Amino acid sequence: MQQQTALFLPSKNGEYSLGTRPIPQPSQGELLVKVKAAALNPEDWKIQKYGWPFEEYPTVAGIDISGEVVALGPGITRFTVGDQVFGQGMYSPDYAGFQEYSVMKEDFTAKVPQSLSYEEASTFPVALSAAYLLFFNEAPHGMGLKPLDSSRRKKHYEGEPILVIGHGGSSSVGQYVIQLAKAAGFSPIITTASQRHTEKLKALGATHIIERTIPLTSIRSHLAEILNTSTAATGGLFGYIYDAISEKETQLAAYDLLRPSGKLAIVLPSIIETKSEDRHIVWTMGAPNIPHNTAGAKELFSLVTSMIENGVLMPTEIEILPGGLGGIVDGLKILEAGKVSGKKLVVRPEEQ
Known part of the structure; x- marks a missing residue:
């Protein structure tokens, strides 16, 4: 052989x-x-x-x-x-x-x-799968977002803010989350990352970059200012948050920023012990051969070439x-x- x-x-x-x-x-x-x-x-x-x-x-x-x-x-x-x-x-x-x-x-x-x-x-493959499956899988293995419009004319989530947290904006997964969020119509798209990545992340679709070194306990006031809301001290700010790092600190901070019925996507198992019934955590591994991922992964790989050719993904x-x-x-x-x-x-x- x-x-x-x-x-x-x-x-x-x-x-x-x-x-x-x-x-x-x-x-x-x-x-x-x-x-x-x-x-x-x-x-x-x-x-x-x-x-x-x-x-x-x-x-x-x-x-x-x-x-x-x-x-x-x-x-x-x-x-x-x-x-x-x-x-x-x-x-x-x-x-x-x-x-x-x-x-x-x-x-x-x-x-x-x-x-x-x-x-x-x-x-x-791996980073895009993690981003795509957690967006489009049904709960509890994803946010259950509406499918992307291949014509790029219909933006299902236009005007809906999203946060990519955990210095994930400069990670490979975070970069694909930003691009898919843009394709789905989310706006503003806010991410935490090093300022040296600002130009690149804005080219991918991020509208606001918050310096990743700012303590997560202090991030709420920055977000409230961007969203032009008075909900600075307590209460949820986002219906959708993607934690592309999912360490303990980032999970806790992200969960605290969810508004009622909001959805937090994480890439590692949840460490949040006290959960409310009206805020949802979704998680899956990015492996395509896991039964609940197979249909979504097959869909992704049937679309990804055209998405790159059409400028949706870089x-x-x-x-x-x-x-x-x-x-x-x-x-x-x-x-x-x-x-x-x-x-x-x-x-x-x-x-x-």
């Missing part, structure tokens, strides 16, 4: 190292892709440190993938050999991106628009790491140290 190079996690809490494994073969509804670019995510260092979600080792990580289709499994209808594609991998070695070849599910794969490079395309800024798969180890250390902001680290697995 033909072999390929892969970056292995040999054991729970082990050290990533290069090795070889067989090139997998696609089954029903699957593609075999030569991986041209793979983006790094914070989950990739957390997998090594905390040992979740893998139960069997050695394993391969990496779930932001773009590349060239080299083989088709039975039943493929949307792609042919030679197509340039991008999509979301899964936490299973054959479907991972930190290797030279990966199997991809047709339902969670899209064609790379001509305007994008492989590297730019690899920034979309890629995250990238930094290409040298050394191919071997460059991932240092890249994950940089991510863990919190030294990456407003961009995605990307590798080219075929470089050695």
